[in-house]
Amino acid sequence: MPPSASTPASPSSSAPAETPWLDADQQHAWRAYLLGTTLLLDRLDDDLRRCHGASLVEYEILVRLSDHEGRLRMAQLADSLAHSRSRVTHTIKRMEKSGLVKRADSPDDKRGVYAVITEGGRALLDEMAPTHVAGVREHFVDLADPADFEATGRLFNAVSDQLIAGHPDREMR
Template identity: 50%
Template structure:
């Protein structure tokens, strides 16, 4: 029970802190930052909305609302998929890329300061293995 409770509280506190640092320093939420990162890593800086939702472990509906809000802010665009009339891409704009480049050092510093630097290399490896196993299990259950 101790492991579960410290995980729940610690991960919540960590995400809140990382969100606050991005919000206070750059006016971007942690959730929006994660979308900007995922899009920046793709060819042509765009992804299908369904794949984006899977990548950020969110529902299609929630990501759709988030993308609509980000689109109003000029950070992303929605584009129809030319090969599939039903498919929709989210595409990073130059404004979104600029915000990502500006906010990335803040986020990376926070991740290092609030978790990475607190763990030994061995602890980091154990943490990665544990959550790889959890994600594999949950994906199999959802299939």
């Protein structure tokens, strides 16, 4: 069990001598974020699976492909989703069997492989988008005051910028 905000943990070789523990309000906000994010992503995924038979990850893949003229290198796709390459490869294989995407060799680099959205994938994306947007609005956007929503965007852009900086080879945005 992690230490509470007032109980220091035993130091490890990688931990600083003095850990700046979260105060009660910070701990409460952090736990609310973790629970809220888990519940929100689970709900959005459940809605898409129930209504369209496809997952949130599959939806995000179709969105990324659509945003990039219908094709992306597999490595770029994995980086844009912040998923492992093997996870994306497995998901693309399932989607390929369903006729939503296909894989194509790169004309420029014989080692490169592209994921390409199919007409079936575009049609499913068009069907899924209203369900997804309605869920995002109902369970996230419409719950926030506009100023809080803007602050959340600024905060997570800062988090993303800091963490992406540690991975300069990734093209996540």
